[in-house]
Structure formats: structure tokens, C-alpha cells
Amino acid sequence: MLMDGTAAAKRIVDQAAADTAALKADGVTPCLATVLVGSDPASVTYVRMKQNRSAKAGIGSWHVELPEAITTRTLVAALTELSQDPDVHGILLQHPVPPHIDERAAFEAIAPEKxxxxxxMHSFAAMAFGEPGFVSATPGGILRLLDEYEVDLAGKHAVVVGRSPILGKPVGMMLLARDATVTYCHSRTADLASYTRQADILVAAVGKPKFITGDAIKPGAVVIDAGYNPGNIGDVDFAGAVDKASLITPVPGGVGPMTIAVLLEQTVAAAKMAQRRL
Structure with a gap:
């Protein structure tokens, strides 16, 4: 069965829109600031999609475009300024940034409440320790999609292929918090298939097209393809996996819409928290 992220995301965004309307009635308009460094075509497309979805939910957008040659210091200053702006409730730095930028330093310039x-690192720690805070948008979307299809995680073996600090690592922490037994793997794991064949839940987040083949999947596994490569190709060889998996996310239409939905939901939540602090 295909896991329809588009339909599930619509329900989340519809609720975010309703909450936004209630906030506007109280004089508060949730605002998401997007920051784009350079003009990478894929990043430009992603930011435009997020702005369009924000507009449909009634969420305000503030877009900041910065030149590719910008320094880390200047980017940090721009993010710090947005963090201090009371009219901005959420901040999204489109990643990846150009290689000369210290991405971690840039991320850390974002106020935790935005x-x-x-x-x-504050958000990651909150996820790992089960404390209040915002979850990484893609992992959060994955967990919501698993819930949508009533996948019981307790006691299941979840294998995460990928170790990104904003995808692979946090999704493993979130699965662990739901009582799954988690194994982390990556592109350099020796005999990777021996691990993926044990997975009741397999999360592919390695950033390599068709990296996970059908023969590396346990029959009946739930397969979450969090990869997105040129040509709308995921990290899983869909044709080889679709007959092995009990549930599988398509690319596109699976994890991607859920990521944006969680981003918007958390922007509205940030606006609510800001309103309570007034």
C-alpha cells in the first residue's frame, strides 16, 4: 500500500489554516521567514513551494535572498536579526548552504523558539530527551505519516540509513522515543543489506538515488523513502521494493508534503507561544 503523504499533509495544513484564522482574529498573523543563500535551482523551487503553501494556509511570508558569496558572519547576522524581530515567528534557512559557509554556526543563530x-542543537537535544521543543520537520513528518497509517512502533526494529543531523539522527531519536529498537546505518556501513533485511521499519535518508534495492528489504517491511534526487527519484529503488513492502512512501508525494505541513504547523505553534508571552 502506498503511504499518501499529500492527503495526510492536507489535513495538517487545513488545521494550521484554521488556527491561523483564529490567531488573525486576535490580531496576530503567523509569519515564516525563509532565507535562501545563492540561487541553486532545487533550493529556489523548495523555498517557492514553502511560500506557496504558507500563503494557502494564511501564514505570512518574509523571504530573504542572500548572494552565494556571503560570509558566515553576515549570514549569522541576518538570522540573528530575524530571531530578534517580534513579527517573525518561524525561521527557515534553506539547506544545504554553499560549502564555504559554516552551516552549523548559521543554524545556531536561529532562536530556539523560532x-x-x-x-x-537545542531542538535536537529536546527531541533526544523528550523535552518540549520543535522537531526536525522531515522526521516529524515521517512520524506523523506512520501514525496516519497506524504503524505500531513499539518493539519493532527500525533501521535508519543516513546520519544527517537534521534527518537521519533525529528520526532515529524519535523512533527510539516511541519504543522502537533503532539501528543507524549509512553509505559506508559494511554489508548494509544484512542490516536493512532485518528492518521492520526502514527509513532511507542517505541522499543517493535507488541506493536501497528490493533484495535488501525484509518482506512486509514499512519503507519510508526520505530521499529526493534529481528526476523525482528516491533513495529506494521503488520498482524493486514495492512488491516487498507492506507500506511504502512514493517519491514524490510521500515524505515531502509532510515536511512542509509540519513546518507550517510549527510556525503556527510558534505564533501561539509568542502571543502567550505578550
Whole structure:
């Protein structure tokens, strides 16, 4: 069965829109600031999608475009300024940034209460320790999609292929918090298939097209493809996996819409918290 992220995301965004309307009635308009460094075509497309979805939910957008040659110091200053702006409730730094930028330093310039993409060390620690805070948007979307299809995680073996600090690592922490037994793997794991064949829940987040083949999947596994590569190709060889998995996310239409939905939901939540602090 295909896991329809588009339909599940619509329900989340519809609720975010209703909450936004209630906030506007009280004089508060949730605002998401997007920051784009350079003009990478894929990043430009992603930011535009997020702005369009924000507009449909009634959420305000503030877009900041910065030149590719910008320094880390200047980017940090821009993010710090947004963090201090009371009219901005959520901040999204589109990643990856150009290689000369210290991405971690840039992420850490985002105030935790505005980190609606869940990229700071504060947010990661909150996820790991089960404390209040914003979750990384893609892992959060994955967990919501698993819930949508009533996948029981307790006692299951979850294998995460990928170790990104904003995807692979946090999704493993979130699965662990739901009583799954978690194994982390990556592109350099020796005999990777011996691990993935044990997975009741397999999360592919390695950033390599068709990296996980059908023969590396346990029959009946739930397969979450969090990869997105040129040509709308995921990290899983869909044709080889679809007959092995009990549930599988398509690319596109699976994890992607859920990521944006969680981002918008958390922006509205940030606006609510800001309103309570007034």
C-alpha cells in the first residue's frame, strides 16, 4: 500500500489554516521567514513551494535572498536579526548552504523558539530527551505519516540509513522515543543489506538515488523513502521494493508534503507561544 503523504499533509495544513484564522482574529498573523543563500535551482523551487503553501494556509511570508558569496558572519547576522524581530515567528534557512559557509554556526543563530525546522542543537537535544521543543520537520513528518497509517512502533526494529543531523539522527531519536529498537546505518556501513533485511521499519535518508534495492528489504517491511534526487527519484529503488513492502512512501508525494505541513504547523505553534508571552 502506498503511504499518501499529500492527503495526510492536507489535513495538517487545513488545521494550521484554521488556527491561523483564529490567531488573525486576535490580531496576530503567523509569519515564516525563509532565507535562501545563492540561487541553486532545487533550493529556489523548495523555498517557492514553502511560500506557496504558507500563503494557502494564511501564514505570512518574509523571504530573504542572500548572494552565494556571503560570509558566515553576515549570514549569522541576518538570522540573528530575524530571531530578534517580534513579527517573525518561524525561521527557515534553506539547506544545504554553499560549502564555504559554516552551516552549523548559521543554524545556531536561529532562536530556539523560532526554530520551526528543528535544525538547532537545542531542538535536537529536546527531541533526544523528550523535552518540549520543535522537531526536525522531515522526521516529524515521517512520524506523523506512520501514525496516519497506524504503524505500531513499539518493539519493532527500525533501521535508519543516513546520519544527517537534521534527518537521519533525529528520526532515529524519535523512533527510539516511541519504543522502537533503532539501528543507524549509512553509505559506508559494511554489508548494509544484512542490516536493512532485518528492518521492520526502514527509513532511507542517505541522499543517493535507488541506493536501497528490493533484495535488501525484509518482506512486509514499512519503507519510508526520505530521499529526493534529481528526476523525482528516491533513495529506494521503488520498482524493486514495492512488491516487498507492506507500506511504502512514493517519491514524490510521500515524505515531502509532510515536511512542509509540519513546518507550517510549527510556525503556527510558534505564533501561539509568542502571543502567550505578550
Amino acid at each position: 526554530d520551526v525546522d528543528g535544525v538547532t
